[in-house]
Amino acid sequence: MTDYFLRTTAKTNMEACLFAAGIATVKDGLLVVTETYTVDMIGAADGDSRYHANLRVCGDMTQDQLDELPIINPAPTTPMRIFS
């Protein structure tokens, strides 16, 4: 089980990254997450107006998938929000 902190300039960019990585799709206008993944769409975070999301992966990810994700590196030491 691995957690990633993601950040893009806008929500549409975040969704595009999740689609490209095979983590989510749109169904009936909703962001629907694929099994083994959990996504928390956050938005602005602690004064940073860019779009943030948290991703929890219960399983493996390929390098190609990871390459599609806007992972914050290094991860924040005190994130605004976490899965715990």
Place this chain on the structure above:
Amino acid sequence: MKGNSFVPFMKRKGDGSTLNLDFTKMSALDSRFTFTRSTTATYIDSSGYVATMAAAATNDPTKARFDYNPTTLAPNGLLIEGQTTNLTKRSDNAFTNSYWETTSSNVDAADSSVTSPTGVESTASTLTERYALGASVSRHVHQLIGEFTPTVSTSYTMSAWVKQPASAAIRYVQFAFWTAGFGATAYMNFDIQAGTVGTGGAGITASTITAYPSGWYRITATAPATATGSSGFQLGFSTTSGAARTESYTITSGSEKSIYLWGAQVEAGVGASSYYPTTTSQGTRIADSCNIGTIAPFNYSTTNGTLFYSGIMTKQNSSSYPARIGFHRQAPSIDIRVFSALTNANNMFFTVNGTGGEPQVIKTYSQKSAFKAAWSFDVALSTNKLIANINGATGTSGSTALSVTNDPTQFTFGQAGYEAYFPCGTIASVKYWPLTKTAAELAALTL
């Protein structure tokens, strides 16, 4: 039937059901269920205390939560909740942290002499009026403040456990959302001696008070945000159950009163879900994912069927229509609600999906109240439509061209992929019959 692994599902008891689950008589799910929830979560145990269940990152049915009424200790059944974030920080035992602001009040560190709502921890804090400004100051607002950022038109629910000390106790408390973000009327008073909701402003759309063991009450208040941006919530003291927002009153030195406080939470949605403690960050509890993958013993019929559901909804979803329970066809890219009940706001949408149509009946239920629902279909819908009933009130769908329903692959509780959307609450019991019950029979089931 000895040795049949589906014996627990086949307790027909003469009613002909091929699926019969009474979660109020269970304390754990067995291996026939698939269950995951990759974060810890809390529930109310059989003693009425807030207990913590470990995470299940991979399939582990023993990590499902069975919830109890904290006042009566009656079993409520299987707790199935969507993904929820506690937007406060330092939520249970650190009200002295700088995240929390005080105005004319003091917060003491955890009082080791007071048992918290967990029944075992001594982590409750004391919130006390502060006499510091002198008699010449006309306005004293005694309160504790936490900040968060709402999104306009989204409803938020604040909740906390409060308790009166044995002496020098405040009787009335007030929850209020900040005017910035929620307007001036989003406040509500509570009488934590009588255990009743008082009166407040029109900006509050729902509020509750629930008794817990050892004199604790969990209080909740819900309001829709009127603006996006920095906002917050306040827990303050009142002198009456109908006090105005930012009520002014004066105290004298030495007469300060207090309350005990534990477990603050603010979450998006209408209603409070289970408590999710936080420390340095906001915390997100991941949804319960639960289904039965082997459904052959239920003898699912693609032409006739009846489902029964009873339970309590504690938090509503208003942004989509995820399944609460029902038969599904699940594959990596296919998720079809075959015969199920969906939820949105205070409505249940009863549907059957197949070739030629998707008839639907919508019925309303009350939040935090136990209700029973039953619904049936017959593919000859031009003469015998989809019929649904909640607590004795019947509805029927319009005529459709439905000719055959899809073949399901699982029976689901909640809906995989829609974790951010489905509601929270307990499921007391579920039944299925591969036949069509009449409107009168459905009414008899739900009364």
